Amino acid sequence: xxxxxxxxxxxxxxxxxxxxxxxxxxxxxxxxxxxxxxxxxxxxxxxxxxxxxxxxxxxxxxxxxxxxxxxxxxxxxxxxxxxxxxxxxxxxxxxxxxxxxxxxxxxxxxxxxxxxxxxxxxxxxxxxxxxxxxxxxxxxxxxxxxxxxxxxxxxxxxxxxxxxxxxxxxxxxxxxxxxxxxxxxxxxxxxxxxxxxxxxxxxxxxxxxxxxxxxxxxxxxxxxxxxxxxxxxxxxxxxxxxxxxxxxxxxxxxx
Amino acid sequence: xxxxxxxxxxxxxxxxxxxxxxxxxxxxxxxxxxxxxxxxxxxxxxxxxxxxxxxxxxxxxxxxxxxxxxxxxxxxxxxxxxxxxxxxxxxxxxxxxxxxxxxxxxxxxxxxxxxxxxxxxxxxxxxxxxxxxxxxxxxxxxxxxxxxxxxxxxxxxxxxxxxxxxxxxxxxxxxxxxxxxxxxxxxxxxxxxxxxxxxxxxxxxxxxxxxxxxxxxxx
Numbered sequence: 001x002x003x004x005x006x007x008x009x010x011x012x013x014x015x016x017x018x019x020x021x022x023x024x025x026x027x028x029x030x031x032x033x034x035x036x037x038x039x040x041x042x043x044x045x046x047x048x049x050x051x052x053x054x055x056x057x058x059x060x061x062x063x064x065x066x067x068x069x070x071x072x073x074x075x076x077x078x079x080x081x082x083x084x085x086x087x088x089x090x091x092x093x094x095x096x097x098x099x100x101x102x103x104x105x106x107x108x109x110x111x112x113x114x115x116x117x118x119x120x121x122x123x124x125x126x127x128x129x130x131x132x133x134x135x136x137x138x139x140x141x142x143x144x145x146x147x148x149x150x151x152x153x154x155x156x157x158x159x160x161x162x163x164x165x166x167x168x169x170x171x172x173x174x175x176x177x178x179x180x181x182x183x184x185x186x187x188x189x190x191x192x193x194x195x196x197x198x199x200x201x202x203x204x205x206x207x208x209x210x211x212x213x214x215x216x217x218x219x220x221x222x223x224x225x226x227x228x229x230x231x232x233x234x235x236x237x238x239x240x241x242x243x244x245x246x247x248x249x250x251x252x253x254x255x
Numbered sequence: 256x257x258x259x260x261x262x263x264x265x266x267x268x269x270x271x272x273x274x275x276x277x278x279x280x281x282x283x284x285x286x287x288x289x290x291x292x293x294x295x296x297x298x299x300x301x302x303x304x305x306x307x308x309x310x311x312x313x314x315x316x317x318x319x320x321x322x323x324x325x326x327x328x329x330x331x332x333x334x335x336x337x338x339x340x341x342x343x344x345x346x347x348x349x350x351x352x353x354x355x356x357x358x359x360x361x362x363x364x365x366x367x368x369x370x371x372x373x374x375x376x377x378x379x380x381x382x383x384x385x386x387x388x389x390x391x392x393x394x395x396x397x398x399x400x401x402x403x404x405x406x407x408x409x410x411x412x413x414x415x416x417x418x419x420x421x422x423x424x425x426x427x428x429x430x431x432x433x434x435x436x437x438x439x440x441x442x443x444x445x446x447x448x449x450x451x452x453x454x455x456x457x458x459x460x461x462x463x464x465x466x467x468x469x470x471x472x473x474x
Contacts (some may be wrong), residue, residue: 012331021329021330021337043353051362174448221443
């Protein structure tokens with residue numbers, strides 16, 4: 001206790017006291033925050049994985065009830081195992097790659113690689129009526145940070161069955177509206193290939209898309225940069241799967 | 256002085272005043288004009304505004320408490336830095352806890368939790384109150400100021416969401432059918448979504464408050 005008593009007796013305006021006080025405080029705070037971060041990490045990691053599973057399920061409309069479930073993690077894991085029949089990874093030529101876990105793929109890291117080396121994860125879902133949906137993860141840039149989502153395609157690999165988007169920090173009320181049901185519902189029934197099987201993606205049109213246009217949706221008023229970012233994200237990410245889509249379609253035609 | 260405060264019951268009239276004054280006559284936003292920046296940023300919708308108000312109340316209360324406990328040992332020359340470290344630590348802890356236990360709320364708040372660190376009300380209360388007062392009154396002062404701030408935030412957000420998006424708490428209030436796009440006459444006020452409108456609304460609140468309470472008007 002001798003040292004502490006001496007410390008207490010020190011002149012509070014001296015440089016040494018100030019220096020010791022600051023060092024002590026910083027070490028204490030660092031230890032506290034490190035402990036908190038380490039001990040909360042497993043829970044946060046689990047939340048992230050559950051969040052991802054919910055997003056994937058949401059694109060095929062199977063995430064309902066997760067918020068009310070007594071054990072959210074359990075509920076989501078069960079639903080995920082029930083509906084997602086297969087997860088696999090393809091390369092830019094559309095060939096399956098074995099031995100890579102699709103769920104663990106970090107799209108951000110993939111997008112930094114050259115196109116030929118990228119892994120493209122696909123989740124194949126089988127719904128209650130036995131219909132097959134292909135869920136494609138997408139990731140891009142909004143105004144303030146990353147935006148991402150999942151697009152579920154029907155087994156014609158062109159018509160969108162459902163889409164879900166989310167964001168890290170877009171402006172509430174403006175760009176953040178991309179995670180609302182109203183915005184996402186617009187994508188249902190749109191198609192990413194035109195009649196002559198050319199890849200056209202989905203346009204996000206400022207001022208409102210024509211009602212009959214199968215390749216366009218309305219942008220968000222006041223959220224122009226987020227809307228443009230979303231359009232770019234959908235086009236860039238889906239175009240990487242073109243080779244896979246074509247292979248699947250050809251295989252389907254031969255059967 | 257310290258002896259007389261020691262004998263104060265926990266919820267004496269004097270202590271209760273610390274809770275109620277910041278809500279009206281000493282309101283941090285409308286009277287002291289602090290924390291305006293976040294009143295502009297998070298009041299587009301009611302829900303984030305309310306969660307923000309709660310988080311700020313927690314951080315103000317506990318940073319006031321901690322700084323008050325430390326007040327006799329803080330070296331004067333680095334007191335602002337010490338205050339910032341305490342605030343930042345609390346905010347990071349709150350953020351980590353939210354992420355681990357209520358991820359959905361954490362997602363809703365996103366960047367705003369981090370922005371609590373820069374909320375001038377918190378530092379203002381530390382400088383003006385916690386450094387010179389005992390822990391319990393400081394704690395009450397923190398809660399009072401948090402509520403005073405939150406009240407303005409929620410009021411502004413209520414009008415901005417209602418007039419700018421036609422909904423409250425995400426539920427539609429103004430019926431779809433009267434909108435111009437559905438053949439009606441009504442159109443949301445796009446100005447309400449933009450930050451300057453928050454400033455105008457805060458101005459209106461200040462106007463109403465000062466015409467009710469003349470003692471607030473500067474000579």
